[in-house]
Amino acid sequence: MTAGTVVVVGSGASGVALSLSLLERGRKVLMLDVGREVPRAEHPDAGFPAWRRTLADPAEILLGRSGEALVLPDNDGEYYGFPPGKQVIFEGLEGFDWVAEGFAPLLSFARGGLAEAWTGGSYAFTAEELEGFPFPSGEMGEAYEAVAAEIGISGALDDLMDVFPHPVDPLPPVEADAHTARLLARYEAARETFRRKESCVLGRARLALLTRDRGERSACTRLGRCLWGCPRGALYTPSLGWTRCVERDGFTYRAGVRVLRVEASDGGRVRRLHLRPVSGGAEEHLDVETVVLAAGTLATADIVLRSVGDGGVDRLAGLMDNRQVLVPFVSPRLLGKGFDPESYQYHQLAMVIEPGGGERQIHGLITTLKTAMIHPVVQSLPLGLKGAVRIFRDIHGALGLVNVNFADTRRDESFVALEDVGGTTILRVHYEPPPIERTRLPAGLRRVRRILRKLGAFAPRSMAHVRPMGASVHYAGTLPYSATGGDLTLDAAGRLRPFQNLYVADGSALPSLPSKNLTYTLMANAWRLGWVLGD
Amino acid sequence: MSGERRTPAPSVEVVAAWLGFPESASRLREPYERLSRARGLGDRPARPLDRALDRLASWGRPGLALADAFAARFRQRGPLRRRLVLVLALLEVDPHAGDVLDAPLSRGPLGAVLRGVGAAAAHGILLLLSVAPVAWLTAWEALGRPKR
Numbered sequence: 001m002t003a004g005t006v007v008v009v010g011s012g013a014s015g016v017a018l019s020l021s022l023l024e025r026g027r028k029v030l031m032l033d034v035g036r037e038v039p040r041a042e043h044p045d046a047g048f049p050a051w052r053r054t055l056a057d058p059a060e061i062l063l064g065r066s067g068e069a070l071v072l073p074d075n076d077g078e079y080y081g082f083p084p085g086k087q088v089i090f091e092g093l094e095g096f097d098w099v100a101e102g103f104a105p106l107l108s109f110a111r112g113g114l115a116e117a118w119t120g121g122s123y124a125f126t127a128e129e130l131e132g133f134p135f136p137s138g139e140m141g142e143a144y145e146a147v148a149a150e151i152g153i154s155g156a157l158d159d160l161m162d163v164f165p166h167p168v169d170p171l172p173p174v175e176a177d178a179h180t181a182r183l184l185a186r187y188e189a190a191r192e193t194f195r196r197k198e199s200c201v202l203g204r205a206r207l208a209l210l211t212r213d214r215g216e217r218s219a220c221t222r223l224g225r226c227l228w229g230c231p232r233g234a235l236y237t238p239s240l241g242w243t244r245c246v247e248r249d250g251f252t253y254r255a256g257v258r259v260l261r262v263e264a265s266d267g268g269r270v271r272r273l274h275l276r277p278v279s280g281g282a283e284e285h286l287d288v289e290t291v292v293l294a295a296g297t298l299a300t301a302d303i304v305l306r307s308v309g310d311g312g313v314d315r316l317a318g319l320m321d322n323r324q325v326l327v328p329f330v331s332p333r334l335l336g337k338g339f340d341p342e343s344y345q346y347h348q349l350a351m352v353i354e355p356g357g358g359e360r361q362i363h364g365l366i367t368t369l370k371t372a373m374i375h376p377v378v379q380s381l382p383l384g385l386k387g388a389v390r391i392f393r394d395i396h397g398a399l400g401l402v403n404v405n406f407a408d409t410r411r412d413e414s415f416v417a418l419e420d421v422g423g424t425t426i427l428r429v430h431y432e433p434p435p436i437e438r439t440r441l442p443a444g445l446r447r448v449r450r451i452l453r454k455l456g457a458f459a460p461r462s463m464a465h466v467r468p469m470g471a472s473v474h475y476a477g478t479l480p481y482s483a484t485g486g487d488l489t490l491d492a493a494g495r496l497r498p499f500q501n502l503y504v505a506d507g508s509a510l511p512s513l514p515s516k517n518l519t520y521t522l523m524a525n526a527w528r529l530g531w532v533l534g535d
Numbered sequence: 536m537s538g539e540r541r542t543p544a545p546s547v548e549v550v551a552a553w554l555g556f557p558e559s560a561s562r563l564r565e566p567y568e569r570l571s572r573a574r575g576l577g578d579r580p581a582r583p584l585d586r587a588l589d590r591l592a593s594w595g596r597p598g599l600a601l602a603d604a605f606a607a608r609f610r611q612r613g614p615l616r617r618r619l620v621l622v623l624a625l626l627e628v629d630p631h632a633g634d635v636l637d638a639p640l641s642r643g644p645l646g647a648v649l650r651g652v653g654a655a656a657a658h659g660i661l662l663l664l665s666v667a668p669v670a671w672l673t674a675w676e677a678l679g680r681p682k683r
Contacts, residue, residue, distance in 0.1 A: 051632040059566035062628040067572035336647035375624040384603040387654040394647035421570045
């Protein structure tokens with residue numbers, strides 16, 4: 001390995017952002033990754049109905065060879081079946097086992113990591129939300145702008161600017177579908193009422209979505225195929241950023257390896273990595289100068305715990321995740337009306353309740369569901385299937401869904417640990433919801449339903465679905481930034497104490513988790529770390 | 536089959552036609568069988584109630600409508616309901632049926648509400664009518680089960 005090379009472990013949102021930032025500053029990068037490839041979508045000009053007609057076996061592509069995306073009545077109330085083409089994102093890895101309590105963890109060993117399934121929500125933290133970071137929030141502001149320039153973020157200069165301050169100059173928003181436009185018009189007609197009486201702001205979603213062509217990536221043309229993977233590269237995923245890394249000098253990629261642990265000298269200097277090829281074979285060693293862990297919160301915790309186990313550390317406390325609740329709703333005025341399946345499919349609107357921040361803040365992502373599979377929703381109607389299908393056809397154009405996110409805080413009761421099970425060391429993930437959840441959830445959902453009512457929509461209480469912890473995949477907090485120090489915390493440079501040359505760039509670093517999607521912040525934090533290491 | 540009686544069950548073609556898509560029915564058989572196997576939907580139901588619902592559903596469209604109404608209320612996670620949902624999922628990915636399913640039946644909110652009220656009333660009537668045959672068939676399945 002060339003002198004001065006930074007070894008980056010993982011190819012997810014953080015690892016790719018960090019690598020791009022380092023390469024921009026002329027540093028050499030070696031990325032180590034399991035790196036399973038996510039298949040690319042084909043027919044980049046076909047809208048959803050036309051694309052469905054091109055498929056030789058639509059059941060295999062849309063439901064999966066073994067029915068992976070088929071949602072049968074014994075599901076846990078989920079309204080989505082995960083698309084078969086994206087199943088590889090969450091496929092497990094032989095030898096990487098875990099047990100979980102109170103948490104349904106998702107891990108990814110795909111190239112691009114968990115964010116290959118990202119729905120593009122790009123919501124910067126405010127200065128208040130960055131208070132726990134031991135460096136000026138202005139540095140993150142610059143990093144947010146750098147990431148926005150790299151990936152392209154669309155949005156509008158609307159009421160959400162106070163809550164999501166970056167990017168300051170977004171790309172224009174994608175054209176709204178009729179349902180979205182109607183909800184937005186209702187908000188704008190009574191804007192002051194929403195702001196003052198409901199303490200709620202609403203606006204166009206901030207999305208990592210190109211609305212203008214940029215290099216190899218094309219602007220969104222509203223094909224309606226977002227759920228199955230954007231065939232135009234308009235919606236950013238880390239694998240698109242990885243392609244940009246590969247095009248640059250100084251980038252080396254090694255797939256098919258799992259990093260097991262780091263080995264350090266007595267002075268805390270990491271000297272080598274212990275790797276294992278995923279295809280089998282003997283453990284390998286790699287001598288290193290600088291290492292950045294960006295494998296995702298859980299996989300990074302696994303590496304760190306295996307590295308420091310001899311020092312008596314057996315757990316990393318403070319695991320956080322956003323509780324999510326799915327709230328379906330209907331806009332009665334749109335009942336019996338048609339809809340255009342060729343529209344942007346993820347959320348087009350975002351709302352924030354209690355925009356001032358704090359643990360009672362709620363962030364809702366509003367999507368109007370057009371080409372998502374209908375059978376998971378139809379079966380939840382309290383009728384026979386034939387009657388439910390007939391009713392659903394009239395409801396479809398009027399249907400929407402709010403994905404409601406709640407904030408989390410670091411607590412000792414929620415942790416990641418290693419556990420010996422039958423002679424094998426596996427990861428143990430333990431989560432306990434904060435005590436406030438018992439009151440915060442029902443109160444928050446009442447407010448969401450009331451706001452929907454004022455937007456001219458009706459949300460049946462019985463259809464709200466509280467997703468299990470872990471479902472949002474916003475894992476964070478196990479190796480947090482700390483201004484006061486302490487082993488297994490990060491300094492302002494992202495260096496993991498007490499190591500001299502081991503850094504952490506993924507969600508582990510976050511000292512707090514507001515109710516927002518964290519991916520944009522992960523990328524900005526990694527980008528900033530690239531500046532620190534690059535200089 | 537180890538001497539056990541087979542319970543009749545509606546074919547995928549019958550269910551597709553009953554849901555209003557006879558022209559798509561022939562395309563569904565292969566994926567239906569594949570996904571039934573993959574998700575374990577082809578097994579003979581263990582519970583007499585589930586076998587009774589299968590038997591009732593095999594009595595043409597009226598029987599299927601009664602069994603569907605009963606299962607929707609009392610056996611939401613039962614095997615009949617699971618197979619019906621599978622047929623619906625296959626119809627929605629079928630290019631022809633999918634396009635039809637994407638179109639509304641009514642012409643506006645009032646029509647949609649009236650249609651909804653009608654569907655709810657029809658469901659209530661079917662549910663009432665289903666109780667006696669389901670009870671009778673369940674007793675028959677329970678008592679007629681071969682001794683081991």
